[in-house]
Amino acid sequence: MTAPVGQLASISLDCPDTDLLAGFYSRLLGLEEAFATPDRGVVALAGAGPMLTLMRVDHYVAPLWPEGPQHQQLHLDIAVEELDSATDAAVALGATPAKHQPAPNQWRVLLDPVGHPFCLTAVRPE
CATH class of the missing domain: 3.10.180.10 (2,3-Dihydroxybiphenyl 1,2-Dioxygenase, domain 1)
Known part of the structure; x- marks a missing residue:
């Protein structure tokens, strides 16, 4: 096995409303906000291994x-x-x-x- 280049830091989800999903996943997984951009277009949650990062996307289309x-x-x-x-x-x-x-x-x-x-x-x- 070769040495890794790095470690998984975050899993990112596109969404229309970062605050809505941040509240949902914070309560679901017991995470806390670790970082947010000033416009809250990106919110990262921590507390369970890699961060869960929520990224606001205009014209978001939910998967079916x-x-x-x-x-x-x-x-x-x-x-x-x-x-x-x-x-x-x-x-x-x-x-x-x-x-x-x-x-x-x-x-x-x-x-x-x-x-x-x-x-x-x-x-x-x-």
Whole structure:
């Protein structure tokens, strides 16, 4: 194995409203704001490994999963202890269960307040 060039610092999500998603993911994952540009077009959250950075994009188009035409380009898998209670908690924060649930006993697919798919999962490596 060769030496890495660097370490993953952040995962960035395009969105129409950084403050909306910052509040949602702060409560969902227990993160705190680490950085914001003066116009709040970029907000970075920290506290769980790499930062989660939210970037305001004019003319944002939410992905439609699992069918297009705007497919997801990235999604987060979030480890939870119990799927039903975690799903209820995420919905209370503003998430919406996706209509398509390919493996609901292992993963719950939800959409954040602006339509990004993310999964709650109780699956762990053995």
